[in-house]
Amino acid sequence: MSVVADLDARLAARRAGPLVRRRATLATPQGVHVVVDGEALVSFASNDYLGLAADPRLVAAASAAAHAWGTGAGASHLLSGHQSPHAGLERALATFCPPCAGAAAVTFATGYLANLGILCALGDRDTVVFADRFNHACLNDGALLARARLVRYAHNDADALAARLASTPARTRIIATDAVFSMDGDEAPLAALLALADEYDAWLVVDDAHGIGVLGDGRGSVAAAGLASPRIVSMVTFGKALGAAGAGVVAHPSVIDAIVQFARPYIYTTAAPAMLAATVAASLDIVRDDAPRRARLAANIARFRSAVGCLPGSPLALGASRTAIQPLVVGDSDAALALSRSLRERGFYVPAIRPPTVPSGTARLRVSLSAAHADADIDGLAAALAASIAAERAA
Numbered sequence: 001m002s003v004v005a006d007l008d009a010r011l012a013a014r015r016a017g018p019l020v021r022r023r024a025t026l027a028t029p030q031g032v033h034v035v036v037d038g039e040a041l042v043s044f045a046s047n048d049y050l051g052l053a054a055d056p057r058l059v060a061a062a063s064a065a066a067h068a069w070g071t072g073a074g075a076s077h078l079l080s081g082h083q084s085p086h087a088g089l090e091r092a093l094a095t096f097c098p099p100c101a102g103a104a105a106v107t108f109a110t111g112y113l114a115n116l117g118i119l120c121a122l123g124d125r126d127t128v129v130f131a132d133r134f135n136h137a138c139l140n141d142g143a144l145l146a147r148a149r150l151v152r153y154a155h156n157d158a159d160a161l162a163a164r165l166a167s168t169p170a171r172t173r174i175i176a177t178d179a180v181f182s183m184d185g186d187e188a189p190l191a192a193l194l195a196l197a198d199e200y201d202a203w204l205v206v207d208d209a210h211g212i213g214v215l216g217d218g219r220g221s222v223a224a225a226g227l228a229s230p231r232i233v234s235m236v237t238f239g240k241a242l243g244a245a246g247a248g249v250v251a252h253p254s255v256i257d258a259i260v261q262f263a264r265p266y267i268y269t270t271a272a273p274a275m276l277a278a279t280v281a282a283s284l285d286i287v288r289d290d291a292p293r294r295a296r297l298a299a300n301i302a303r304f305r306s307a308v309g310c311l312p313g314s315p316l317a318l319g320a321s322r323t324a325i326q327p328l329v330v331g332d333s334d335a336a337l338a339l340s341r342s343l344r345e346r347g348f349y350v351p352a353i354r355p356p357t358v359p360s361g362t363a364r365l366r367v368s369l370s371a372a373h374a375d376a377d378i379d380g381l382a383a384a385l386a387a388s389i390a391a392e393r394a395a
Protein backbone atom coordinates (compact mmCIF):
# COMPACT_ATOMS: atom_id res chain seq x y z
CA MET A 1 0.00 0.00 0.00
CA SER A 2 1.37 3.43 -0.87
CA VAL A 3 1.80 5.98 1.91
CA VAL A 4 -1.11 8.03 0.54
CA ALA A 5 -3.43 5.00 0.38
CA ASP A 6 -2.40 4.06 3.91
CA LEU A 7 -3.23 7.55 5.15
CA ASP A 8 -6.52 7.58 3.22
CA ALA A 9 -7.52 4.32 4.91
CA ARG A 10 -6.91 5.89 8.33
CA LEU A 11 -8.89 8.97 7.33
CA ALA A 12 -11.79 6.84 6.03
CA ALA A 13 -11.93 5.03 9.36
CA ARG A 14 -12.02 8.39 11.19
CA ARG A 15 -14.73 9.73 8.87
CA ALA A 16 -16.89 6.65 9.44
CA GLY A 17 -17.08 7.20 13.21
CA PRO A 18 -18.42 9.91 15.51
CA LEU A 19 -14.98 11.44 16.16
CA VAL A 20 -14.43 13.04 12.78
CA ARG A 21 -13.37 16.68 13.17
CA ARG A 22 -14.48 19.45 10.85
CA ARG A 23 -13.51 23.11 10.80
CA ALA A 24 -16.34 25.60 10.59
CA THR A 25 -15.45 28.82 8.80
CA LEU A 26 -16.51 32.15 10.29
CA ALA A 27 -17.19 34.91 7.79
CA THR A 28 -17.28 37.48 10.59
CA PRO A 29 -14.97 38.73 13.36
CA GLN A 30 -15.11 36.74 16.59
CA GLY A 31 -18.08 37.78 18.73
CA VAL A 32 -21.56 36.87 19.88
CA HIS A 33 -23.17 37.28 16.45
CA VAL A 34 -21.24 35.29 13.87
CA VAL A 35 -21.78 33.83 10.42
CA VAL A 36 -20.65 30.21 10.41
CA ASP A 37 -20.46 28.43 7.07
CA GLY A 38 -23.03 30.89 5.73
CA GLU A 39 -25.44 30.71 8.70
CA ALA A 40 -26.05 33.63 11.09
CA LEU A 41 -25.78 32.25 14.63
CA VAL A 42 -25.52 33.39 18.24
CA SER A 43 -22.22 31.99 19.39
CA PHE A 44 -21.41 30.33 22.70
CA ALA A 45 -18.31 28.81 21.14
CA SER A 46 -15.35 31.11 21.71
CA ASN A 47 -12.97 31.85 24.56
CA ASP A 48 -13.44 35.58 24.01
CA TYR A 49 -14.73 35.85 27.58
CA LEU A 50 -14.59 39.64 27.82
CA GLY A 51 -15.73 40.36 24.26
CA LEU A 52 -12.41 42.02 23.38
CA ALA A 53 -11.41 40.02 20.28
CA ALA A 54 -12.77 42.66 17.92
CA ASP A 55 -12.79 45.64 20.31
CA PRO A 56 -12.17 48.89 18.38
CA ARG A 57 -9.58 50.02 20.95
CA LEU A 58 -7.51 46.89 20.32
CA VAL A 59 -7.99 47.19 16.58
CA ALA A 60 -6.68 50.78 16.82
CA ALA A 61 -3.72 49.66 18.95
CA ALA A 62 -2.88 46.87 16.48
CA SER A 63 -3.17 49.18 13.53
CA ALA A 64 -1.00 51.91 15.11
CA ALA A 65 1.59 49.31 16.10
CA ALA A 66 1.58 47.80 12.59
CA HIS A 67 2.34 51.25 11.19
CA ALA A 68 5.11 51.77 13.74
CA TRP A 69 6.65 48.31 13.74
CA GLY A 70 5.55 46.55 10.56
CA THR A 71 3.98 43.13 10.45
CA GLY A 72 6.84 40.71 11.03
CA ALA A 73 9.43 40.32 13.79
CA GLY A 74 11.73 38.86 11.16
CA ALA A 75 13.71 36.54 13.43
CA SER A 76 13.69 34.62 16.68
CA HIS A 77 13.99 36.52 19.96
CA LEU A 78 17.65 35.53 20.27
CA LEU A 79 18.58 36.57 16.75
CA SER A 80 17.09 40.00 16.05
CA GLY A 81 13.35 39.56 16.58
CA HIS A 82 13.13 40.94 20.13
CA GLN A 83 11.81 44.50 19.80
CA SER A 84 10.85 47.22 22.28
CA PRO A 85 7.12 46.23 22.38
CA HIS A 86 8.11 42.68 23.37
CA ALA A 87 10.30 44.03 26.17
CA GLY A 88 7.54 46.45 27.21
CA LEU A 89 4.97 43.66 27.36
CA GLU A 90 7.32 41.53 29.49
CA ARG A 91 7.59 44.39 32.00
CA ALA A 92 3.82 44.97 31.96
CA LEU A 93 3.10 41.29 32.60
CA ALA A 94 5.61 41.05 35.44
CA THR A 95 3.83 43.95 37.13
CA PHE A 96 0.28 42.84 36.29
CA CYS A 97 0.28 39.22 37.42
CA PRO A 98 3.46 38.36 39.34
CA PRO A 99 3.31 34.98 41.11
CA CYS A 100 6.20 36.01 43.40
CA ALA A 101 8.09 39.11 44.51
CA GLY A 102 10.44 40.43 41.84
CA ALA A 103 8.92 38.31 39.05
CA ALA A 104 9.98 38.60 35.42
CA ALA A 105 8.22 37.54 32.22
CA VAL A 106 8.84 36.24 28.72
CA THR A 107 6.41 35.93 25.80
CA PHE A 108 5.67 33.20 23.25
CA ALA A 109 3.67 33.11 20.01
CA THR A 110 1.15 30.65 21.51
CA GLY A 111 0.21 29.13 24.87
CA TYR A 112 0.97 25.70 23.47
CA LEU A 113 4.57 26.73 22.85
CA ALA A 114 4.79 28.46 26.24
CA ASN A 115 3.90 25.27 28.11
CA LEU A 116 6.40 23.29 26.04
CA GLY A 117 8.99 25.97 26.81
CA ILE A 118 8.42 25.92 30.57
CA LEU A 119 8.71 22.16 30.83
CA CYS A 120 11.79 22.03 28.58
CA ALA A 121 13.47 24.75 30.65
CA LEU A 122 12.76 23.15 34.03
CA GLY A 123 12.71 19.46 33.17
CA ASP A 124 15.01 16.76 31.82
CA ARG A 125 15.38 12.98 31.92
CA ASP A 126 15.70 13.05 35.72
CA THR A 127 12.46 14.96 36.15
CA VAL A 128 8.98 13.74 36.99
CA VAL A 129 6.05 15.90 35.88
CA PHE A 130 3.00 15.28 38.09
CA ALA A 131 0.02 16.25 35.97
CA ASP A 132 -3.71 16.49 36.68
CA ARG A 133 -5.59 14.00 34.46
CA PHE A 134 -7.71 16.77 32.97
CA ASN A 135 -4.79 19.04 32.06
CA HIS A 136 -4.63 20.59 28.63
CA ALA A 137 -2.73 18.41 26.15
CA CYS A 138 0.18 20.85 25.81
CA LEU A 139 1.37 20.31 29.40
CA ASN A 140 1.62 16.59 28.66
CA ASP A 141 3.35 17.29 25.35
CA GLY A 142 5.84 19.53 27.20
CA ALA A 143 6.77 16.65 29.49
CA LEU A 144 7.33 14.46 26.43
CA LEU A 145 9.53 17.05 24.74
CA ALA A 146 11.56 17.51 27.93
CA ARG A 147 12.00 13.70 28.05
CA ALA A 148 10.65 13.83 31.59
CA ARG A 149 8.53 11.09 33.10
CA LEU A 150 4.83 11.95 33.17
CA VAL A 151 2.84 10.79 36.20
CA ARG A 152 -0.85 11.69 36.10
CA TYR A 153 -3.01 12.08 39.19
CA ALA A 154 -6.80 12.00 39.64
CA HIS A 155 -8.49 15.25 38.73
CA ASN A 156 -8.15 17.95 41.42
CA ASP A 157 -7.25 15.30 44.01
CA ALA A 158 -4.48 16.70 46.22
CA ASP A 159 -4.38 13.48 48.28
CA ALA A 160 -3.77 11.40 45.16
CA LEU A 161 -1.02 13.83 44.18
CA ALA A 162 0.54 13.61 47.66
CA ALA A 163 0.64 9.82 47.41
CA ARG A 164 2.32 9.99 44.00
CA LEU A 165 4.85 12.56 45.19
CA ALA A 166 5.69 10.39 48.19
CA SER A 167 6.18 7.25 46.13
CA THR A 168 8.03 8.65 43.10
CA PRO A 169 11.71 9.44 43.46
CA ALA A 170 13.03 12.20 41.19
CA ARG A 171 15.81 14.74 41.14
CA THR A 172 13.41 17.45 39.94
CA ARG A 173 9.67 17.44 40.56
CA ILE A 174 7.20 19.57 38.64
CA ILE A 175 3.52 19.74 39.55
CA ALA A 176 1.59 20.92 36.49
CA THR A 177 -2.04 21.95 36.48
CA ASP A 178 -4.56 23.96 34.56
CA ALA A 179 -5.86 26.68 36.89
CA VAL A 180 -9.29 26.62 35.20
CA PHE A 181 -9.88 23.34 33.35
CA SER A 182 -10.61 24.03 29.71
CA MET A 183 -13.40 21.50 29.19
CA ASP A 184 -14.96 21.54 32.69
CA GLY A 185 -14.52 25.11 33.88
CA ASP A 186 -13.71 24.04 37.43
CA GLU A 187 -10.67 25.36 39.27
CA ALA A 188 -7.57 23.66 40.63
CA PRO A 189 -6.98 23.70 44.42
CA LEU A 190 -3.91 25.91 43.99
CA ALA A 191 -3.25 26.50 47.71
CA ALA A 192 -3.19 22.74 48.42
CA LEU A 193 -0.96 22.14 45.40
CA LEU A 194 1.46 24.85 46.53
CA ALA A 195 1.60 23.33 50.02
CA LEU A 196 2.61 20.02 48.40
CA ALA A 197 5.16 21.79 46.20
CA ASP A 198 6.68 23.28 49.36
CA GLU A 199 6.69 19.91 51.12
CA TYR A 200 8.34 18.07 48.21
CA ASP A 201 10.52 20.91 46.93
CA ALA A 202 8.71 20.95 43.59
CA TRP A 203 7.86 23.57 40.98
CA LEU A 204 4.18 24.42 40.56
CA VAL A 205 3.38 25.18 36.91
CA VAL A 206 -0.01 26.89 36.65
CA ASP A 207 -1.63 27.10 33.21
CA ASP A 208 -3.94 30.09 33.59
CA ALA A 209 -5.18 30.21 30.00
CA HIS A 210 -8.79 30.54 31.18
CA GLY A 211 -8.25 32.54 34.38
CA ILE A 212 -6.23 35.53 33.20
CA GLY A 213 -8.39 38.56 32.53
CA VAL A 214 -11.32 37.02 34.36
CA LEU A 215 -10.40 35.87 37.87
CA GLY A 216 -8.58 37.82 40.59
CA ASP A 217 -9.73 41.22 39.27
CA GLY A 218 -8.32 40.19 35.92
CA ARG A 219 -4.90 39.27 37.33
CA GLY A 220 -5.69 35.58 37.15
CA SER A 221 -6.01 32.50 39.30
CA VAL A 222 -2.81 32.85 41.35
CA ALA A 223 -3.85 36.34 42.43
CA ALA A 224 -7.40 35.13 43.07
CA ALA A 225 -6.03 32.46 45.41
CA GLY A 226 -3.83 35.04 47.17
CA LEU A 227 -0.69 32.97 46.56
CA ALA A 228 2.90 34.09 46.06
CA SER A 229 5.94 31.84 45.76
CA PRO A 230 9.13 31.60 43.71
CA ARG A 231 8.05 28.01 43.00
CA ILE A 232 5.02 29.15 40.98
CA VAL A 233 5.46 29.40 37.23
CA SER A 234 2.41 31.08 35.75
CA MET A 235 1.49 30.69 32.09
CA VAL A 236 -1.08 33.17 30.81
CA THR A 237 -2.49 33.21 27.29
CA PHE A 238 -3.42 36.28 25.26
CA GLY A 239 -5.83 34.57 22.85
CA LYS A 240 -8.79 34.12 25.18
CA ALA A 241 -10.03 36.85 27.56
CA LEU A 242 -7.33 39.26 26.37
CA GLY A 243 -8.73 39.14 22.83
CA ALA A 244 -5.44 38.79 20.95
CA ALA A 245 -2.97 35.88 20.54
CA GLY A 246 0.17 34.50 22.15
CA ALA A 247 1.16 33.82 25.74
CA GLY A 248 3.42 34.89 28.57
CA VAL A 249 5.28 33.08 31.32
CA VAL A 250 5.56 35.04 34.55
CA ALA A 251 7.86 33.65 37.24
CA HIS A 252 11.01 34.06 39.29
CA PRO A 253 13.70 35.70 37.11
CA SER A 254 15.81 32.51 37.16
CA VAL A 255 12.94 30.60 35.51
CA ILE A 256 12.64 33.24 32.81
CA ASP A 257 16.39 33.15 32.20
CA ALA A 258 16.27 29.34 32.03
CA ILE A 259 13.60 29.61 29.31
CA VAL A 260 15.79 31.98 27.29
CA GLN A 261 18.86 29.78 27.78
CA PHE A 262 17.47 26.27 27.48
CA ALA A 263 13.93 26.13 26.03
CA ARG A 264 13.99 24.96 22.41
CA PRO A 265 10.34 26.07 21.88
CA TYR A 266 11.51 29.61 22.75
CA ILE A 267 14.84 29.60 20.97
CA TYR A 268 14.04 27.97 17.63
CA THR A 269 11.01 29.95 16.48
CA THR A 270 10.32 33.37 15.05
CA ALA A 271 9.13 35.95 17.57
CA ALA A 272 5.47 36.95 17.35
CA PRO A 273 5.15 40.34 15.61
CA ALA A 274 5.82 43.41 17.75
CA MET A 275 2.39 44.73 16.73
CA LEU A 276 0.87 41.81 18.60
CA ALA A 277 2.89 42.58 21.74
CA ALA A 278 1.69 46.19 21.58
CA THR A 279 -1.91 45.01 21.16
CA VAL A 280 -1.67 42.73 24.19
CA ALA A 281 -0.21 45.57 26.25
CA ALA A 282 -3.26 47.68 25.27
CA SER A 283 -5.52 44.81 26.27
CA LEU A 284 -3.89 44.57 29.70
CA ASP A 285 -4.65 48.27 30.20
CA ILE A 286 -8.33 47.65 29.41
CA VAL A 287 -8.53 44.52 31.54
CA ARG A 288 -6.87 46.21 34.53
CA ASP A 289 -9.49 48.96 34.64
CA ASP A 290 -12.65 47.29 33.34
CA ALA A 291 -14.23 45.71 36.42
CA PRO A 292 -17.77 46.29 35.02
CA ARG A 293 -16.96 43.99 32.09
CA ARG A 294 -16.04 41.20 34.52
CA ALA A 295 -19.20 41.91 36.52
CA ARG A 296 -21.23 41.55 33.33
CA LEU A 297 -19.59 38.19 32.64
CA ALA A 298 -20.32 37.03 36.20
CA ALA A 299 -23.97 38.06 35.79
CA ASN A 300 -24.18 36.14 32.51
CA ILE A 301 -22.72 33.02 34.12
CA ALA A 302 -25.27 33.23 36.95
CA ARG A 303 -28.13 33.80 34.50
CA PHE A 304 -27.11 30.80 32.39
CA ARG A 305 -26.76 28.50 35.40
CA SER A 306 -30.11 29.47 36.81
CA ALA A 307 -31.88 29.16 33.42
CA VAL A 308 -30.36 25.81 32.50
CA GLY A 309 -30.37 24.38 36.04
CA CYS A 310 -34.16 24.30 36.04
CA LEU A 311 -34.97 23.15 32.50
CA PRO A 312 -37.93 20.79 32.82
CA GLY A 313 -37.02 17.14 32.20
CA SER A 314 -33.45 17.93 31.20
CA PRO A 315 -30.96 15.06 31.36
CA LEU A 316 -28.11 17.59 31.24
CA ALA A 317 -26.35 18.23 34.53
CA LEU A 318 -24.57 21.50 35.20
CA GLY A 319 -20.98 21.02 36.31
CA ALA A 320 -19.26 22.54 39.35
CA SER A 321 -17.99 25.45 37.30
CA ARG A 322 -18.34 29.06 38.39
CA THR A 323 -16.33 30.28 35.42
CA ALA A 324 -17.24 31.20 31.85
CA ILE A 325 -16.80 27.57 30.75
CA GLN A 326 -20.08 25.76 31.43
CA PRO A 327 -20.07 22.15 30.18
CA LEU A 328 -23.29 20.22 29.65
CA VAL A 329 -22.23 16.58 29.72
CA VAL A 330 -24.27 14.39 27.36
CA GLY A 331 -22.16 11.21 27.47
CA ASP A 332 -22.38 9.67 24.04
CA SER A 333 -20.55 11.40 21.16
CA ASP A 334 -23.38 10.94 18.64
CA ALA A 335 -25.92 12.32 21.10
CA ALA A 336 -23.72 15.35 21.83
CA LEU A 337 -23.35 16.00 18.09
CA ALA A 338 -27.11 15.66 17.58
CA LEU A 339 -27.83 18.17 20.36
CA SER A 340 -25.28 20.59 18.95
CA ARG A 341 -26.90 20.26 15.48
CA SER A 342 -30.35 20.78 16.92
CA LEU A 343 -29.22 23.99 18.68
CA ARG A 344 -27.69 25.17 15.45
CA GLU A 345 -30.99 24.68 13.63
CA ARG A 346 -32.46 26.99 16.27
CA GLY A 347 -29.78 29.63 15.69
CA PHE A 348 -27.21 28.84 18.39
CA TYR A 349 -23.61 27.79 17.92
CA VAL A 350 -22.47 25.47 20.75
CA PRO A 351 -19.87 22.91 19.66
CA ALA A 352 -19.87 19.32 20.87
CA ILE A 353 -16.60 18.23 22.48
CA ARG A 354 -15.75 14.55 22.09
CA PRO A 355 -13.00 12.13 23.07
CA PRO A 356 -10.02 12.25 23.03
CA THR A 357 -10.35 15.90 24.06
CA VAL A 358 -12.53 14.70 26.98
CA PRO A 359 -12.62 11.22 28.61
CA SER A 360 -14.62 8.61 26.78
CA GLY A 361 -18.30 8.57 27.73
CA THR A 362 -18.27 12.28 28.68
CA ALA A 363 -18.93 13.97 25.33
CA ARG A 364 -20.47 17.33 26.02
CA LEU A 365 -21.62 20.69 24.85
CA ARG A 366 -19.06 23.28 25.90
CA VAL A 367 -21.05 26.43 26.53
CA SER A 368 -18.73 29.37 26.74
CA LEU A 369 -20.07 32.65 28.06
CA SER A 370 -18.90 36.16 27.33
CA ALA A 371 -19.41 39.59 28.83
CA ALA A 372 -20.73 40.50 25.37
CA HIS A 373 -23.77 38.20 25.61
CA ALA A 374 -27.07 39.98 26.21
CA ASP A 375 -29.71 38.56 28.57
CA ALA A 376 -31.79 37.64 25.51
CA ASP A 377 -28.94 35.54 24.06
CA ILE A 378 -28.74 33.47 27.23
CA ASP A 379 -32.49 33.12 27.63
CA GLY A 380 -32.70 32.18 23.95
CA LEU A 381 -30.11 29.45 24.40
CA ALA A 382 -31.95 28.03 27.41
CA ALA A 383 -35.22 27.97 25.41
CA ALA A 384 -33.47 26.32 22.45
CA LEU A 385 -32.00 23.68 24.76
CA ALA A 386 -35.43 22.96 26.21
CA ALA A 387 -36.93 22.68 22.70
CA SER A 388 -34.09 20.43 21.50
CA ILE A 389 -34.45 18.11 24.48
CA ALA A 390 -38.23 17.95 24.02
CA ALA A 391 -37.82 17.19 20.29
CA GLU A 392 -35.31 14.45 21.08
CA ARG A 393 -37.76 12.87 23.57
CA ALA A 394 -40.62 13.01 21.11
CA ALA A 395 -38.52 11.36 18.35
Ligand SMILES: Cc1ncc(COP(=O)(O)O)c(C=O)c1O
Nearest residue numbers: 110111112136178182209237239
Ligand atom coordinates in the same frame (compact mmCIF):
# COMPACT_ATOMS: atom_id res chain seq x y z
C1 LIG B 1 -5.67 25.26 29.34
C2 LIG B 1 -5.04 25.65 28.05
N1 LIG B 1 -3.70 25.78 28.00
C3 LIG B 1 -3.08 26.14 26.88
C4 LIG B 1 -3.77 26.40 25.73
C5 LIG B 1 -3.01 26.76 24.48
O1 LIG B 1 -3.01 28.13 24.30
P1 LIG B 1 -2.91 28.72 22.83
O2 LIG B 1 -4.25 28.58 22.21
O3 LIG B 1 -2.49 30.14 23.01
O4 LIG B 1 -1.87 27.91 22.12
C6 LIG B 1 -5.17 26.30 25.73
C7 LIG B 1 -6.05 26.57 24.57
O5 LIG B 1 -5.83 26.53 23.47
C8 LIG B 1 -5.81 25.91 26.91
O6 LIG B 1 -7.15 25.76 26.96
